Amino acid sequence: MRLGIFGTGYAGLVTSVCLAQLGHTVTAMDTDAGIVARLSQGLVTIHEPGLAELLGANLDAGRIRFTTRAEEAIAGSDIIFVCVGTPPRSDGRADLCQVEEVARTIAQQLDGYKLIVEKSTVPARTARWITWTIRRLAGPEHEFDVASNPEFLREGSAVHDFMRPDRIVIGADSQRARSLLLDLYKPSFECPIVVTSVTTAEFIKQTANAFLAAKISFINVMSDLCEALGVDVRTVAQSIGMDPRIGADFLNAGLGFGGACLPKDLSALISVAEENGVDIRMLQEVERINSARVDRLLTKIERALWIVRHKVVAVLGVSFKGNTDDIRGAPSLTVVPRLHDAGASLRIYDPAAMPKLQAMYPPDDRLVYAESAMDAARDANALVILTDWEEFRRLDLDRLRSVMRSPIIIDGRNLFRPAQLEAAGFEYYSLGRGDVTPGSNGHRGST
Ligand SMILES: NC(=O)c1ccc[n+]([C@@H]2O[C@H](COP(=O)([O-])OP(=O)(O)OC[C@H]3O[C@@H](n4cnc5c(N)ncnc54)[C@H](O)[C@@H]3O)[C@@H](O)[C@H]2O)c1
Known part of the structure; x- marks a missing residue:
């Protein structure tokens, strides 16, 4: 099938590349010219395991292209996926401006029947607004349907999740829309396919x-x-x-x-x-x-260090979870400024997400971006773990202890067992287990 995709962020890029990998012809449109230029050259714009290889292969095969021109993603497409952002407004409601903009753009370019599919996560009944918007602008003579096909992928394993879904949810209120989406997915996937109304599909997500x-x-x-x-x-x-x-x-x-x-x-x-x-x-x-979780961790840091001012704190993990460079909603966004404001010197390391934090918090005399976890830990009074990267779990604990000024770990992700860290000579503070403190003498409670 010929597919148009609006939005090539975390969800849209994975969707575009994976649908191309399934053999479809994909034209992916984004308003960000920088993103389009990089993707067109085969350079991934997000960290996602397996994505770079699939992007390169599908560009080479001519199954995918990227553009800033909406008409190229609309013309000739059988299905148009809406994958733009739906960030929170200050009042907590979803900001649907990007979705509305795409609806207006499509309305002006309709060239025959189109199936417009929400992949962005939207509040139930958003499809009705998309329909009304397009109908008002395009007039009654144009044929189109709006369907919902929510995306359940997890960042960090998004390619795997897209290619091996637990289930696919298709929300469609017309037979034509249902058939098109079933034709798209059924030949490629053996998982259950839930076919339901548009509003139900929106609400399932x-x-x-x-x-x-x-x-x-x-x-x-x-x-x-x-x-x-x-x-x-x-x-x-x-x-x-x-x-x-x-x-x-x-x-x-x-x-x-x-x-x-x-x-x-x-x-x-x-x-x-x-x-x-x-x-x-x-x-x-x-x-x-x-x-309240991050506050609990900050309390543990204070409990471990007493006074934070003038202490060197290594911070491991900037992204909100392992295997991604996404820092939206990450604990680092609270912990880093709070420790910095409290007078600590921070040595920060993340395998993929540091450039994004650095753009918000440039280095200064008390904020250093390190080259490795060991480098971050050098001369540190304490080490704070904020992200569950696998490489942190595999740290050489003897070496870590030897490079730190004092062997104290505050672990927000419970990557280690308290007994293991006690045996390795660390004070160890985690969440929901007994802490290994100077006075704990091996009495941390039962396991
Ligand atoms: N990130 C995920 O893992 C994930 C998983 C499931 C669902 N979703 C949903 O998918 C949607 C997108 O999330 P995301 O994380 O990919 O967001 P994102 O911010 O990473 O990507 C949005 C992209 O849309 C582009 N864009 C904005 N307006 C546009 C327009 N008018 N035309 C074309 N492109 C436009 C932006 O430039 C950006 O590249 C959200 O609703 C989100 O909830 C995300």
Whole structure:
């Protein structure tokens, strides 16, 4: 099929490249000329495992091209995917300006029947606004449908998730739209395909993200209780996760959820509930619990160092999770300025995301971007882990201890076992397990 894609950010680029890999002819449009220029040369604009290889192969095969000209993505396309951003407004609602702009652009260029598909995460009933916008501008003679096909990929494993989905959700209110989307996906995927109404599909995505957020906040509350009771939250999470009714994923206690999706999608859903007079306090609590996680870590840092001023603190991890360079909603955005304002000298390292933080916080005499985790740790009074990069888990602990001024680790992601770090000679503070402090003498509570 011939496909047009609007927006080549984290979701749109993966969607474009993977659909090309499935054999479709993709024209991907973005208003950012810099992004289009880089992608056209085969240079990926985001860090995502496997993406660079697929981009190169599909450019070479002539199955994908990038443009800033909307008409090229519309002309001749059977399906147009909308993958633009839906960031949060200051009042918590989803900002749908980019979606509306795409709708207006498409309305002006309709050249025969088009299926316009929301892939961006939008509040339920957004498709109605897209339909009305196009209908008003294009007039009654043009044929089109608006469908919803929410994207469930996870940054860090997005290519894998797109190519091996658990399920595909197709929200379509006309037979023509349903058939087109089934023709697109059915030959390539064996997973369940849920076919439903447009509004239901929009709401499935909002509900999925709200549930995942709730699961994370739930285990984080249990984690605080585990600490109070002298119980290890990881053992509790593993055990309850063996129950298929609960499931093992998204039960990692720590700094909570971040990124560009869960926080904004949760607050957008809360706004929808409020507008509809539905009691949504449960999800407001999920949000509140999540926003307190970073404060809990900062309290641990103070507990470990007493006075932060004039201390050298190594910060490992800038992205909101491992395997991505995305820093939207990342704990680093709170922790770095708070420690800097408190007078600490920061030595920061991340395998992929440092340029993005550096653009916001340029280096100064108390803020250094290091070349490696070991380099960041050199002469540090403490090391703070903010992201679950695999390379941090594999650090050589003996060497780490030898380069640090004092062997203190505050781990926001529970990458290590307390007993392991105690044996390696560290003071170790984590979330939801007993801390290894100078006075703990091996009595950290049960596992
Ligand atoms: N990031 C993810 O992992 C993920 C996963 C599932 C769903 N989503 C959803 O996908 C949507 C996009 O998210 P993202 O993280 O890719 O955002 P992003 O900010 O990385 O990308 C948005 C892109 O759209 C471009 N754009 C803006 N206005 C445009 C226009 N009028 N025409 C063409 N391009 C335009 C921007 O230049 C940018 O490159 C959001 O609704 C998000 O919730 C994202």
